[in-house]
Amino acid sequence: MEITFIQGLLIAIWAMIAGLDCWLQAFFIFRPIIVCTITGLILGDLKMGVIAGGLTELAFAGLTPAGGTQPPNTVLCGIMTVVVAYTNNIAPQTAIGLSLPFAMLMQYILLIYYSSFSLFLPTFDRYAEDGNAKAFKRLNLVPMAIVTLSFGIVAFLSAYAAQGPMRTLVNSMPHWLTHGFELAGGILPAVGFAMLLKVMLKARYLPYLLLGFVVASMIPFSNVLPVALVGAVFAMIEFYHSKDEEKTRAKIKELEANNQGGGMNDGI
Amino acid sequence: MESKTDSETKNQRHSIFSKHEISMLGIRSNLVQSSFSYERMHAPGFTWAQLPYWEKIYRDDPKGLSRVMTDNMEFINSSPPLYPILMGLLLSMEEDHVDSQTIKGLKNALFGPMAGIGDAIFWFTIMPIVGGISASIAKSGNVLGPILFFLVYLFLFWTRIPLAHLGYNLGAKAIDIIEDNSKIISHVASILGLTVIGALIASYVKMKLTIKVGAGGAVIDLQRQLLDKIFPNLLPFAFVFLLYWLLKKNINPIWLIIVTFALAIVMSLLGWM
Numbered sequence: 001m002e003i004t005f006i007q008g009l010l011i012a013i014w015a016m017i018a019g020l021d022c023w024l025q026a027f028f029i030f031r032p033i034i035v036c037t038i039t040g041l042i043l044g045d046l047k048m049g050v051i052a053g054g055l056t057e058l059a060f061a062g063l064t065p066a067g068g069t070q071p072p073n074t075v076l077c078g079i080m081t082v083v084v085a086y087t088n089n090i091a092p093q094t095a096i097g098l099s100l101p102f103a104m105l106m107q108y109i110l111l112i113y114y115s116s117f118s119l120f121l122p123t124f125d126r127y128a129e130d131g132n133a134k135a136f137k138r139l140n141l142v143p144m145a146i147v148t149l150s151f152g153i154v155a156f157l158s159a160y161a162a163q164g165p166m167r168t169l170v171n172s173m174p175h176w177l178t179h180g181f182e183l184a185g186g187i188l189p190a191v192g193f194a195m196l197l198k199v200m201l202k203a204r205y206l207p208y209l210l211l212g213f214v215v216a217s218m219i220p221f222s223n224v225l226p227v228a229l230v231g232a233v234f235a236m237i238e239f240y241h242s243k244d245e246e247k248t249r250a251k252i253k254e255l256e257a258n259n260q261g262g263g264m265n266d267g268i
Numbered sequence: 269m270e271s272k273t274d275s276e277t278k279n280q281r282h283s284i285f286s287k288h289e290i291s292m293l294g295i296r297s298n299l300v301q302s303s304f305s306y307e308r309m310h311a312p313g314f315t316w317a318q319l320p321y322w323e324k325i326y327r328d329d330p331k332g333l334s335r336v337m338t339d340n341m342e343f344i345n346s347s348p349p350l351y352p353i354l355m356g357l358l359l360s361m362e363e364d365h366v367d368s369q370t371i372k373g374l375k376n377a378l379f380g381p382m383a384g385i386g387d388a389i390f391w392f393t394i395m396p397i398v399g400g401i402s403a404s405i406a407k408s409g410n411v412l413g414p415i416l417f418f419l420v421y422l423f424l425f426w427t428r429i430p431l432a433h434l435g436y437n438l439g440a441k442a443i444d445i446i447e448d449n450s451k452i453i454s455h456v457a458s459i460l461g462l463t464v465i466g467a468l469i470a471s472y473v474k475m476k477l478t479i480k481v482g483a484g485g486a487v488i489d490l491q492r493q494l495l496d497k498i499f500p501n502l503l504p505f506a507f508v509f510l511l512y513w514l515l516k517k518n519i520n521p522i523w524l525i526i527v528t529f530a531l532a533i534v535m536s537l538l539g540w541m
Binding site: 023024025026027028029031032033037046048050051053054055057058061062063065066071072080088094096100104113114116117118120121124125127128129130131133136137139140141142143144150154157168176179180183184186187188189190193194195196197198199200201202205208209210211212213214215216217218223224225227228230231232234236238239242246 | 298299300301303304305306307308311313314315316317319320321322323330331334335337338340341348387388391392394395397399400401402403404405406407408409410411413414417418421422424425452454455457458459460462463464465466467468469470471472474475480499500501504507508509511512514515516521522524525526528530531532533534535536537541
């Protein structure tokens with residue numbers, strides 16, 4: 001199916017809203033699950049948007065900007081997953097892979113901004129020194145406007161202008177390649193989880209990782225809530241345990257301090 | 269410069285800002301990333317968010333305003349959802365005209381640990397849990413998935429308001445509370461987060477061999493008759509740890525994505541998956 005000019009514009013507007021949210025991280029409507037849903041709504045296929053949202057959200061579950069690395073952009077990935085699936089009539093899972101180049105393009109644009117927005121700092125410093133609140137507030141709008149517009153332009157070009165070449169590409173892909181992309185869409189969450197593990201996993205937490213894995217493998221349930229509760233149980237036990245330990249430690253310190261004081265007095 | 273005695277500052281405490289204004293400080297904390305750059309991270313947005321409050325405090329003191337703006341243009345990088353606490357706390361001290369070096373020192377001492385707690389709670393615990401649950405609902409085309417996700421994050425957006433009040437009302441007392449609890453909170457969040465990640469690996473990484481091997485006349489389905497007999501979801505678990513090992517070798521995440529695609533395409537070409 002084709003994306004009309006109006007739909008292209010609506011997608012661009014949506015990309016600007018979600019993109020600004022991605023920049024500020026306020027409402028988290030920049031996450032794929034929301035981006036895909038709204039994009040599906042714009043294209044008149046809500047259900048496909050929601051399904052794509054679920055799949056893409058999982059693929060990005062661990063790809064977080066925390067810890068200093070900027071992951072492929074979730075807004076562009078979400079939009080393009082739905083757009084590619086819609087225009088080429090393919091499964092969203094296959095489309096995730098094809099949307100990644102667009103997500104990486106936006107990622108690199110943002111990385112350039114992260115570096116180049118340092119250029120605004122001398123002006124900020126000058127306004128701060130002058131106590132010029134009005135100018136300082138106004139200058140903050142500039143980077144935000146640049147980012148917002150970039151999202152709109154990139155999304156419009158990717159979704160509307162590139163649909164022809166994209167279709168040619170998808171149509172020329174042999175079955176083993178599209179099937180490979182579909183498989184990759186299913187394996188992709190592993191990348192995110194590995195990244196989470198890199199930040200979070202310490203030897204002392206390995207038991208909990210195994211616990212979650214074993215419980216989820218054994219309980220046939222469609223989501224992770226029951227396992228999250230098992231995790232919460234252990235978290236609570238450990239919380240009270242740590243609190244007690246802290247109290248004991250404080251007491252020991254107190255006793256030690258008293259003893260030392262006493263010892264010194266005895267000595268003298 | 270007018271100097272104030274202790275009793276005067278105490279009487280003044282928390283009198284010039286209304287409840288509504290403190291709530292708005294929580295909302296305004298969303299601006300911290302507005303001019304993000306690697307050089308000083310959140311500094312310009314952090315300054316912008318608090319600017320109207322300083323304008324009120326230093327209405328007749330342009331030098332004071334210039335001083336506080338310059339002080340806050342120094343490097344700062346913390347967890348966005350926890351900024352309201354920090355801002356409320358700093359505002360109460362600024363309002364009390366606490367010595368600027370003290371305020372700066374506190375700010376610098378707090379933003380790092382707070383970034384640690386915030387990341388542990390928001391990105392590594394809440395995000396996998398909420399994302400995982402709502403995505404599993406959405407995967408079957410149920411619009412309740414994205415709605416659930418949106419509502420949870422709308423709630424988290426709202427929490428910035430009580431957090432700003434908390435920081436403002438506790439003032440300097442908040443520092444002890446943060447320092448006392450930061451370790452335990454990130455410890456407990458790690459436990460919960462890792463349990464969920466373990467579950468997510470089992471539930472959502474899809475790797476199944478379709479290849480069948482003939483062994484002495486009998487045909488063996490490798491996945492069902494071998495791997496699943498050892499342990500279900502063995503392949504996803506092993507693959508995540510392969511990627512984890514690569515990350516530990518400081519390999520760029522982009523390469524992991526490429527490795528994943530290469531593996532999937534090769535498996536598809538060979539007809540093994």
